[in-house]
Each structure stands twice: as structure tokens, then as C-alpha cells.
Amino acid sequence: MWRGVAAMDVVVDQISLRRYNLSAVLRHLCGAGPRSRARIATDLGLNKATVSSLVAELGERGLVLAGDVERGQVGRPGQVVEVDGRVCGLGLQLGVDHVAAYVLDLRGEMVSSHHRRLDIQDLGPAGTLAMLAELIGSIVGGAAQDGRHIAGVGVGVPGLVESAAGSLRIGANLGWRDTRVVDELVTLLGNPEYPIHLDNDANLAAIAERATGCAVGAGNLIYLTGDVGIGGGVIVDGRVLRGADGFAGEVGHMTLAGDGRLCGCGRKGCWETVAGMPALLREIADPGSPIADPAMELQERLAEIRRRAELGDARTLRGLDAIGTGIGLGASVLVNIFNPQVLVLGGFFSVLGDLLMPAIQGQLSGQVVSESLSQCRVERSAFPFTAAARGGAHVVLESVLADPTRVPPGLARAGGSR
Incomplete structure (x- = not known):
């Protein structure tokens, strides 16, 4: 019996080592670019036969392909190996009135993007998830027709998310509670x-900004969504901060005004009631004003706000100053607590960032411990309204990089090259 267990352990160790080496080769090609097999072996300290075997398996899984002959190297030139762009990740971002979808390939290039307006309050959870499933199925089917393979789907939603269970515990601004998002999508x-992965939208947005956005490589950052509500994605030492139950980052529900307005969460004076989009509209427009009409497209609304500000409309300028002050007040608390390298403003905070920044910086300068502020730069998101969708795609691709065997064999190109 003991000999059998020992033999099994050896097999498991060999499988684990194989996966580790497959991951190492694929990550190296993603980071360093095309390489010959001999050069990969030298770079990673592996023997050439092992690298040839690893490359062959990665090619069979559609993850790498043979390219041109390597130039400028001493000795016999070898054919380079490069990352194939056919394996992709699909990310979706569900907002209060829209859904955005983004497909990224393993080379980090955009394959396609999609955007739809949704009346989520009218559709409810069942109708909304049916629409999401239809969109996912359409994108996956279209990718297959183009010879691409979707390795997984990452979905970002606002609210308290139990990622392991694939559930949205509370989505105050969506009006959802205890919604088993992943199970419903899998059934539909x-x-x-x-696989389908569910996460908080701000967490995914933070991942996207760190991967390819305005905070590339930052080990410590905070991402703030700017929408109906305010969410926060916090990365500490390169990892998303999740907390004991996975609910860390619900910064929009910090109480900043104890006797303030009622929030969708049921409490009063939450940060998002002070600095979210409804707060901005209350500051700059009377009830019934066209700019506050829910039917108005967000981009059109933001363009009109900017137009008014640039014309010097006093009420608009006062409103932007009030919202910037509210953003800065809450952000200063977070900067003092987490001491980030980068504070990223997303959503409408980013789009109107130049108009909001003076008030934000004024609050940060007055409220943040000087040493913390000197080490933190404030950036406007590179992807104001698609960061979470991009982050969802990145999560899928990272799972492939960590374990290339997640992609099934049989995806090799005919001839094994471009």
C-alpha cells in the first residue's frame, strides 16, 4: 500500500512539474516575445528536449505557434516560437443601465468589444441574466467562427460578491439580493x-488598470468607480484585497454625512450619496431637467455637463466643485489607510476628471498625511467605462497562464505555423 501511494505521489509531482514548466514557457513568451526553442531553454534553465516537448504541447493547445527564423543569433538559426492569439478571455461589466463586453487574446490585443443599454430595473435579475447569456453565447459563437477559442468568462457586477459561490449577495444599485449569477448563467x-467567474466590478477594474492601464505594475493601488454608486478595488502588494468574507472594497457605503440622504443600501449619508452621479445631477440641475432624464445616454449627459462648465455656467461649476470635494474627502480616508502608489478615478470621475481634480486635490492635500500623499499619484482611468470588462478578460487569461492545461488539446493550426 505504501509503495502504491509513493508511486502516485511521483505521478502527481510529475504532472505538477509539467504544468509549472508549461506555465513558465508560456509566461516567458508573453513577456519576452518570440524566442527559439534553444533560447527559451537557455533563458529558463531547461534542457532543449524538455522545451521542445513543452512547446509541442502548447502548440497542440493552440497557445503558441511557429514563426520566422530567429535572426542575429550565433550558431545555427532556429525557428522562433511565439504566442498564438486564438485563445481569448471574455469579460463582461454589468452596470445599472448597461452591459459592456470585451474580448482580449493571449497577446493582450483587443479582439472585439460590445455595449448594450439595459433597463435592469425593468428586466429584473431573470431578464437581465437571460440577456447576458444571449450576449455571451453570441460572442463565443462568433469567436469560434473566426477560429478563436474563448477560455472563460469573467463577469463584473457592483455590490457584495461571493466569488467562490458565484453569487451577488447585495447589489443595492441594481436592486438585487442573493442572486446566484454564475449558476443561472451556466443553466441558461x-x-x-x-468556466464563468464572478467578481466585484471595481476589483476587476483595478486588475485591468494594473495590467495594461494607467497603473501598470503598481503593487499598491486603489480604483474608484464613478457611477450611480461608488465602488473601490484595492490592490495591496500585488493582490486584490478581499477581506474575511470577500466583501472588502465597498467604500461607497462609508458614512460621510450622518444625517445625509438615504442610500440604496438603507442607510443614510453614504459616500455615494455625496459624490455619485445622482448627487452631481442634484447639484447642477432641477428635477425634470433634460440632463437628468434617465433616457439620456451617459456620454451625451457628460458632454452636456462639460459644455456647461466650459461656458462658465455658475451652477455647474459649483456642482462640480461640490462633487470633487466629496470625492476627495472619501479618497483621503482611503489614502491614509492604504498608502497606495496610485489612486485611479474611473467612470465619470475619469471623464470629468480635469474639472473635478482641483477640488479632489484640495481635499487630499488638506486631509492626507503628507508622506502618504507624496507617494501617491492620482490618475484618470485609461478605460473609464470598460475597465471591469477588461479586467474580467484578464482574469481568464491569467488562469490560462497559470495552468495552460485548462485549454483543451486539439487546437493546433494546420501545419503548426502562421
Whole structure:
């Protein structure tokens, strides 16, 4: 019996080592660019036969392909190996009135993007998830027709998310509670082969900004959504801060005004009631004003706000100053607590960032411990309204990089090259 267990341990160790080496080769090609097999072996300290075997398996899984002959190297030139762009991640971002979808390939290039307006309050959870499933199925099917493979789906939603269970515990601004998002999507999609991952939208947005946005490589950052509500994605030492129950980052519900307005969460004076989009509209427009009409497209609304500000409209300028002050007040608390390298403003905070920044910086300068502020730069998001969708795609691709065997074999190109 003991000999059998020992033999099994050896097999498991060999499988784990194989996966580790497959991951190492694939990550190296993603980071360093095309390389010959001999050069990969030298770079990673592996023997050439092992690298040839690893490259062959990665090619069979559609993750790498043979490219041109390597130039400028001493000795016999070898054919380079490069990352194939056919394996992709699909990310979706669900907002209060829209859904955005983004497909990224393993090379980090955008394959496609999609945007739809949704009346989520009218559709409810069942109708909304049916629309999401239809969109996912359409994108996955279209990718397959183009010869691409969707390795998974990452979905970002605002609210308290139990990622392991795939559930949205509380989505105050969506009006959802205890919604088993992943289970419902899996059922609607007919138990697809690809996995579906659910996360808080701000967490995914923070991942996107760190991967390819305005905070590339930052080990410590805070991402703030700017929408109907305010969410926060916090990365500490390179990892998303999740907390004991996975609910860390619900910064929009910090109480900044104890006797303030009623929030969708049921409490009064939450940060998002002070600095969210409804607060901005209350400051700059009377009830019934066209700019406050829910039917108005967000981009059109933001363009009109900017137009008024640039014309010097006094009420608009006062409103922007009030919202910037509110943003800065809450942000200063977070900067003092987490001491980030970068504070990223997302959503409408980013789009109107130049108009909001003086008030934000004024609050930060007055409220943040000087040493913390000197080490933190404030940036406007590179992807104001698609960061979470991009982050969802990045999460999928990271799972492939961590374990290339997640992608099934049989995806090799005919001939093994471009």
C-alpha cells in the first residue's frame, strides 16, 4: 500500500512539474516575445528536449505557434516560437443601465468589444441574466467562427460578491439580493465547457488598470468607480484585497454625512450619496431637467455637463466643485489607510476628471498625511467605462497562464505555423 501511494505521489509531482514548466514557457513568451526553442531553454534553465516537448504541447493547445527564423543569433538559426492569439478571455461589466463586453487574446490585443443599454430595473435579475447569456453565447459563437477559442468568462457586477459561490449577495444599485449569477448563467447557457467567474466590478477594474492601464505594475493601488454608486478595488502588494468574507472594497457605503440622504443600501449619508452621479445631477440641475432624464445616454449627459462648465455656467461649476470635494474627502480616508502608489478615478470621475481634480486635490492635500500623499499619484482611468470588462478578460487569461492545461488539446493550426 505504501509503495502504491509513493508511486502516485511521483505521478502527481510529475504532472505538477509539467504544468509549472508549461506555465513558465508560456509566461516567458508573453513577456519576452518570440524566442527559439534553444533560447527559451537557455533563458529558463531547461534542457532543449524538455522545451521542445513543452512547446509541442502548447502548440497542440493552440497557445503558441511557429514563426520566422530567429535572426542575429550565433550558431545555427532556429525557428522562433511565439504566442498564438486564438485563445481569448471574455469579460463582461454589468452596470445599472448597461452591459459592456470585451474580448482580449493571449497577446493582450483587443479582439472585439460590445455595449448594450439595459433597463435592469425593468428586466429584473431573470431578464437581465437571460440577456447576458444571449450576449455571451453570441460572442463565443462568433469567436469560434473566426477560429478563436474563448477560455472563460469573467463577469463584473457592483455590490457584495461571493466569488467562490458565484453569487451577488447585495447589489443595492441594481436592486438585487442573493442572486446566484454564475449558476443561472451556466443553466441558461446549457452547461458550457468554459468556466464563468464572478467578481466585484471595481476589483476587476483595478486588475485591468494594473495590467495594461494607467497603473501598470503598481503593487499598491486603489480604483474608484464613478457611477450611480461608488465602488473601490484595492490592490495591496500585488493582490486584490478581499477581506474575511470577500466583501472588502465597498467604500461607497462609508458614512460621510450622518444625517445625509438615504442610500440604496438603507442607510443614510453614504459616500455615494455625496459624490455619485445622482448627487452631481442634484447639484447642477432641477428635477425634470433634460440632463437628468434617465433616457439620456451617459456620454451625451457628460458632454452636456462639460459644455456647461466650459461656458462658465455658475451652477455647474459649483456642482462640480461640490462633487470633487466629496470625492476627495472619501479618497483621503482611503489614502491614509492604504498608502497606495496610485489612486485611479474611473467612470465619470475619469471623464470629468480635469474639472473635478482641483477640488479632489484640495481635499487630499488638506486631509492626507503628507508622506502618504507624496507617494501617491492620482490618475484618470485609461478605460473609464470598460475597465471591469477588461479586467474580467484578464482574469481568464491569467488562469490560462497559470495552468495552460485548462485549454483543451486539439487546437493546433494546420501545419503548426502562421
